[in-house]
Amino acid sequence: MISLALDESGMPHISYFDSKNKTLRYSYGTPGNDSYNLVIQVTGTGSGTVTVMPPEVTCESDCTLNFTGRTFVSLEATADEDSVFFGWDGDCSECDSEECNIFLTSDANCAALFYQNGPPIIDNFTAEPTSGSGPLTVTFNCSAYDDDEGDEVSQLIVDFGDGNDRSVRNWTQTVTHTYQEPGTFEAHCEAYDAWGHETTSEPIQIIVTNTPRIELLTSRFIEDFSQGIPEDWQIVNDGTGDTWTTNTNDPCEREPDSNIFESPWVIIDSDCAGDEGYQDDALISPNINIEQYNDVPVFLTFSNYFYQYSNEIADVDISVDNGNTWSTVLTMSGVSVGPNIEQIELSQFISGASELRLRFHYYDASYDWYWILDNISLEARANRLDFGSVSVGTSSDPTIVKIANVGLGTLEIQSLGINGGASDDYAIMNSTCPQETPFTLDSGEFCLIAIQFSPTASGQRNAYLEVFSNDEEHSITSIDLIGLGQPNENIPPEITEFNANPIDGLAPLNVEFTCQANDPDGTIAVYSWDFDGDGVVDETSEAPTITHTYTDPGTYQATCTVTDNDGNSVTSEPREITVSEATPGWVDITETLDITYSARQLYDRIHRCFFIQVTVENPGDAISGPIRLVITDPSIPVETGVGVGLEPDGYTEEGNPYFTIVPEEVALDPGEVLRNLRINFELQRRRLTYGIKVEQSTAE
Incomplete structure (x- = not known):
């Protein structure tokens, strides 16, 4: 609805109430005879029309309309059947629907952006492996994109061909599936976009055979x-x-x-x-x-x-x-x-x-x-078990070995036992497998055996577990058993590794120390830490890792002392830590400023790039430069050499571009406004996302 009235000062004005009940009010005084051009652009990969009222003119492509005097104009964008309307740009960039209203007081340019409404595109669908004995675990990878805007599709589903399917949540994420039955299956990927279009990939054939398969798992x-x-x-x-x-x-x-x-x-x-x-x-x-x-x-x-x-x-x-x-x-x-x-x-x-x-x-x-x-x-799926060092006359903790039928046929275990040179030093404990062979395991069944190492002499004591079965590919399956017999005496602990990370940096410096050690005839009881090399224990721990903060600049010699359960100790070689005085940096002052910027990216048809416009206002006290504006985590790289807008002055340690908006020895005064700071981005077929912060140098 449009109404004409006088304001408080007696000047005439127009009030327009749009479909969202928003009020637009324009004071115009005497209309005059000035002439204004309204340029309508129809752009993008799709197609559509823009209807302009008044006069009732439909632009199927770029057109220019001339108006005499300040005029209220209503625009409506209509996408063709094979396209979708994406949004307005130029002087209509603030409009957020197909309808846009503009009051002409000067020449204006409005661009309507349309994209083709095509089906999604599946650019990759693979499976590995594509054949083998069942149950067969296959890893699938399916990725796709929506050709309308180059965005992600709304849903991806991998149909495994055996009556099961699964969504791929992150579009390039792999998904695995285990085929439990033998047969030949055709798997394919289905992609759906937000408009209801569907694309199905070419099928991948998965062949699962029906054979027994033994697997020894620790x-x-x-x-x-x-x-x-x-x-x-x-x-x-x-x-x-x-x-x-x-x-x-x-x-x-x-x-x-x-x-x-x-x-x-x-x-x-x-x-x-x-x-x-x-x-x-x-x-x-x-x-x-x-x-x-x-x-x-x-x-x-x-x-x-x-x-x-x-x-x-x-x-x-x-x-x-x-x-x-x-x-x-x-x-x-x-x-x-x-x-x-x-x-x-x-x-x-x-x-x-x-x-x-x-x-x-x-x-x-x-x-x-x-x-x-x-x-x-x-x-x-190990081919060896290392029991480490065990004192003669004592025993290790048992290690569990699973004997499993991971195939689809019936597995027959014909014999199992421990053989080899030091076989007497190893024993099978607490077996859930049948005591006598042969015995069978159906598909998916397994039994467990616990192997314990009890050295009878010092030195290397090796043997192997051996299993005979009807697995045609692995009729003989074995695991090497490795153990070291240690003389039964009080042996001090050994430090195998002492590291610090980082070893240098600015104060305050957080350093993580790791002291790896073992005790051949016992356990590590305590770790003692000397962070400054003065011979005094600064801290103790039961864990081999600790963090210490160096607050003062200097060079320090840090050591670790390990004590075992028998009271024996050993001290590491020192690690040198260099702490430097902190240098000036940047401080975030975003919250102290009033910052406004484009709700979404704008399109520059002439320079063929996206851009945003940022306004920075200082509502408080003067702020001395240098001050920089940082674009954080942009989804599209900034564009350089455009000819208009700001050029990046460099990149932060995180790789974010920054722009100096107040140079050194200049201040951002109270109430001062930096208007329409233009940042350019590369023209890519994906939506621009980013963050903005403003930083002040802490250098004096």
Whole structure:
């Protein structure tokens, strides 16, 4: 609605109420006979029209309209059938819908941007391996993009061809699937965009054969929750509903129809009473020693049942730095998974690590859905077991070896035993395997044996575990058993490594010390730390890692002293730590300023680039330069050499471009405004995201 009235001073004005009930008011005085040009641009990869009223003119391509006197003009963008309207640019950039209203008091340029409304494009779909003995675990990778804007698609689904499928959540993330039955399957990837278009990839053929297959796995860690959730497991509840518990405490009494679960098991249940709770919960294991697993394939295996509706997500994560950072090794979302046995190879994630933590993270969940876990184990496909040093007359802790049929046929174990030179020093303890051979294991079945090393003499004491079976590819399977017998005497500990990180830097300097040591005939009781080399113990710990902060500049000689359970001690060679005086830097003053900038990127048709405009106002006291404006984490690189706008003066240590807006020896005065600071970005077919901050130098 448009109305004409007089304002308080008697000047005429127009009031316009748009469809969102926003009021635009223009005081114009005498219209006059000035002539103004309105340039309409129809741009982008798609097509459409712009209707201009008054006069009622439809521009199918770029057009120019002339108006006499200040005029109120209404624009409406209409996309063609094969296109979508993306937005306005130029003098209409503030409009956020197809309709845009502009009051002409000067020449103006409005650009309507259209994109083609085409189907998504799948640019990669692979599977590895594509054939083998079942159960066969295959890793799929499917990635796609939406050709409309080069953005991500709305959904990706890998159909495994055996009646199961799974969503790929991060578009380039791999997803694994285990084929439990023999046969030939055709897997394909389906991509969906926000407009309802679908693209299906060419199929990949997966061939699964029906043969028995033996596997010897050494188990470093097994948790079946037979005694409930152990105290050294951590439960993190960031949601509002129930959290991880055992099925014996589950009010809904879930009963998965599968023999792979044996009560008690653990469950996260999305409030069986309804939608009153919201789950964001993690079940985290203690640290697991994996030092012996650095050079062999390592697998995480667990009984799994992920029962979901639409938005629930289940992640399996691992950490090799005590939970400071996590890597996702499996994501389940979009479809229910299981009941099944999940097996995930972790070798690529744990190379060089000494410890590992597991996290089972269930989130974006509500209503009546759940995730059940049981029989979590960490296993290695090892060809050797190293029992380390054991004193003569004593015994090592037992090491578990799993004998499993990972094929689909029936496996016959014809014989098993320990052979070799020092076979008398090794014994099979607490076997769950039948005492007499031959015996059989059906597909998916396994039995466990515990091997213990008890040296009868000093020196290297080696043997091997040998298993004969009907596996055609591996009829003889063996694991070397390595052990060192130590004389039964009081041997001092040995420091194998003493490191500091970093060894130099600015004060205050946080340094992490690591003192690796072992005791051939006992255990390490305490680590004593001398951080400044004055011969006085500054701190003690039971852990081999500690952090110390050096607040004063200087050069320090740090040492570690290790004491074993017999009272024997050894001190490391010193590590030199150099601490320098801190130098001036930059301080963030964003919160002290009023900063406004474009809600989204603008398009410069002439220079063919995107750009934003930033205005900085100082509402407080004067601020001395130099002052710089930093663009943080831009999704599109800045463009240089455009000819208009600011050029970057450099890049921060984080790689973010910065622009000097107040030079040295100049101040940003109270109330001073730096208007329309233009930052240019490369023209790429993806949406620009970024952050802005303003920093002042701390140099005097």
